Amino acid sequence: MIMRRLLLGAVLSAVLVPAALVPAPAWAESPARSPAKPYRIYMALWRGWEDAAQGFKDYFTNQNIPVELIIRDAGQDRAKLPEFVAEAKQLGVDLVFTWGTTVTVDMLGTYDKVDPAKHITDIPAVFAIVSQPVGAKVVPDLASSGRNIAGTSYLVPMDTQVNLLQSYRPVRKLGMVYNPLEKNSLVAADELRELGRKNGYELAVAPVDVVDGKPVVESIARKVRDLKQDGVDFLYIPPDTFLNVNRDVLTGAALAEKMPSFAAAENPVLSSKAMFGGVYRYYTVGQLTAYKAEQILVHKKAPADLPIDPPRRLSIIINMPVVRALEFYPPMGLLSLAEVVDNGAEVRQ
Amino acid sequence: MKSNALTGLREGAMRLDSSRSLLIRLLMLAVLVLVPPMVIGSYRALDNFKRGLGPEMDLKAAAIARDLVAQLERAVGFGIPVDKLVGVDEFFAQVLSANPEIRYLGITDAKGDILFLRGALSEQLNDAYRGRSGRALDDSGLKANIADFVDLALPVHVRDVPVAQVHVGFDQDYVAAQLFGIFYDIAVVLVVSLIIAFEVLLFVVVFNVSGPMKLVAEVVAHARRGDFTRVPGITSADEVGHFVRIFNSAMRQVDGAYRGLMAYIDEVRSGHFDREVAGQVSEIADRVRFLFRFHPSGAPLVLREKLSSDVRLPLFLFIFAEELSRAFMPLYAQALPSPAGWLLTPELLIALPIAVFMAGIAVGSLWAGAVTERLGSRKVFQFGLAPAVLGCVMSGLAHGVIELSLWRGIAGLGYALVTVACQSYISKTTVDSNRATGLGSYVGAVLTAAICGTVAGGVLAERIGFGPTFFVSTALILVSGWLLSHLLAVVDHGAPVAAPVPSGRPLLRIFANWRFTVLVLFAAIPAKMALTGYFFFLVPLTLWNSDHSLAELARIMVLYPLVMLAVSSQSTRLADQMGWRIGQVALGGLIGGAGILSMLAFDGTLPLVIGIVCLGVSHGMSASPQLAAIPDICWIECNRHGRTQVLALLRTLERVGSVIGPLLAAAFLLHWGVKGAVIGLGAVVLAMAAIFAMVAGAYGSGPHLETEEDVP
Structure with missing residues (x-):
């Protein structure tokens, strides 16, 4: 298995590396092509047009690279994805953009299971908003996909998150509510527990109730109460799809319990009542993904030569109405670095 | 006869030359020519500086204050009450550490009560702030003198309502302190250039005029x-x-x-x-x-008479070159990468270059004495020049501490060979009657070179870095070598005197003389330990750790040769008048040890200054009485082996202390930190001096030349 992968890698790089070493002269080709024929990019989205897609599009506008975007939204319906694959192939586009883990895995396959009939293989592709590119087997290694795709990661490394959390206030007992059916959250809990040993805090976890194989929304508020009674002084909100959907319930409950909360993704802070978060903004991630697309389309780089990395700039977002409601103020040093969400209104508890 | 010669030596040490009046006139001329233009030039420069610095400080304070106001207005605008701001102290600390001229930062509320303050005590400012409460500030703020501070206050507004004031304070005499530092630097440069001018004049006059006339x-x-x-x-x-x-x-x-x-x-x-x-x-x-x-x-x-003073200028340049690295050697070692762990702790590694250099000198001088007798000073000098140059240039290129130590050892070997060659040249070219003048010229060159080299090295290293300073040293050594080989070539070295090379064994019987042994163990060795362990090693490290610049460091360290020069001339006279040599050695030891231990009583730079001055007093007081006492306490041995041999033995033995000093200091440093190491070393030196002082009482008792009858 490993031998086969190595062999595959070797063969692929033998084919791709010369191409990378002798890049087509960009000045000769792109200006001649740009006015006449824009690059055609097929954008497969999961839940509509949002910031990452906007960032992706704006990058080309700002860089003056002519593109024709063919935008398709699955509307969180997995059944539509095979149609997208067929359409992209039939249109013969220059590049495919995939949004989210599900779209990416279904359209591009995993590195150990690629079927040219079901997946896109000949057209280069870039992916964004995949929380665990390695864990989901999209790529074997963040240094290189080893195949015809490139992409970006968007989750802040856990130790950076913990340092940021501690810089607001040193925490003694960190609480976490999560969906036990999502593997991401289990991994996050393990990492947090491990880091707690070094950073001097204790982790208390509260998985939401599961009935008939489905997480129960109504149990969220009770879980938060339990944590509060357990002496938790800070709530950690993992990048969990179930909790993202029900973020108002979760953050509302935390506010009711006067518990400050830290979110690993931007939505709970930007469009709900989490107190603060350290995230890579979707918009920035979209821009970085467009930069990878530019490397492939304009500069003729092989996708396998592009590493899968997050944006440089970490965004610290503080939700001021929540801060005021909790009267739990951020330190001046952190505040001077942070983006502040403040609509001027006071939140109700 | 012997005591006459000794008195002559001491008197001669004070007398530069018989052409003294001419030299003094020339020196005065040099002062007249050099000083007024430099004073006028620097006065003008300082005046401009002074006029520029004041407004510059105001602008900087205002810029910092405006930045803080902007940040505060943002925070307060978000609805954070001013008195509930979090992490203000850390926030201020960052600004203060980036702007050392700012003394304190503070926030007061609308009533003038201090909410946050860092860098000053609230008691110092409270009354002044309360006194002006109620006065509305416009956006240009209010500048006021409060005690020793200049305080700039700017208002913080939220929706046009003043809610607080930001205060930025700097020292009223910060400008004065800066000016003083610059004055001091100019004065130091002036003095050093005068001394060098004097050395060159002395050389020119003696070589071209007074020597031939004589x-x-x-x-x-x-x-x-x-x-x-x-x-x-x-x-x-x-x-x-x-x-x-x-x-x-x-x-x-x-x-x-x-x-x-x-x-x-x-x-x-x-x-x-x-x-x-x-x-x-x-x-x-x-x-x-x-x-x-x-x-x-x-x-x-x-x-063609050889004149002992001919070697003075080249010797001056050579010592000057070697002393350039004095003030920063441990810092250089600290900055180099060092192999971690094993037997060599980082502290020991910093001390190693100094210790190995001293060991190089000890080994070199042991050997050089005998070699000079056989080969003549010129050959030994040329022979010594090679390791001196090699050691110096490679010290500047060293990649690690071990490598540096190796080169320092080789440089030490060269140092010993060159200085011994010069000494032997002086004693060969002089007869008993003027040997004192010759040796006086040697001591004078060494001390003035130490003063100039230490200071100039600090200034140089700050401007061009550690490595290049070694290259300057190398160039100076080469110039000195060229001069010296030229001078020594003029006169042929005459028939090498087949001096009786004394076998070591009978000389070792000198240890049976308890007075000698005690003098070596409890006076000579601790004096050198204090010099190399404290002054060469711990002092630069401590000063550097307390944020002194290299130039400041050199300025403080130059106190040692200065004080020593001043004290030694007085103390030699005193010793002759009072005949109190052993007493001076004992007292000197106690003063040195006590000075180092002033670390117990004071904080900051003061104890180091006290320690350095005391060490200068101590060594100025005891160095020449210690040598002068030898003929008295080792009468028999001096008769049997020659005074030179006995003195050479003392010299070699005390170098054991030079090697132990930095190593012991490093061991203390490892266990007790810098302050503890200073105190530990001071305690060891003081304890040894105390033992000597107690035993010294017995020196005068008993038959003074107890075994005179045994002389064969």
């Missing part, structure tokens, strides 16, 4: 007594050379007249038959021979 005077003095065997061999093309040539032709004329006369007398004697006439002529010839002496070879001997 030689002529010597020949004239001989001629007055009827001795026409020698003429001065001066060949310079200037007025002095011209004069000497005319003088010599007169001498040769006299010589020719004498030889003509003698030839005539011989002719008369052999050709005359009258015995009486022959007898009378012989008598006249005998009388002439009795009254006047001419060289038997048929022509007067050309006299």
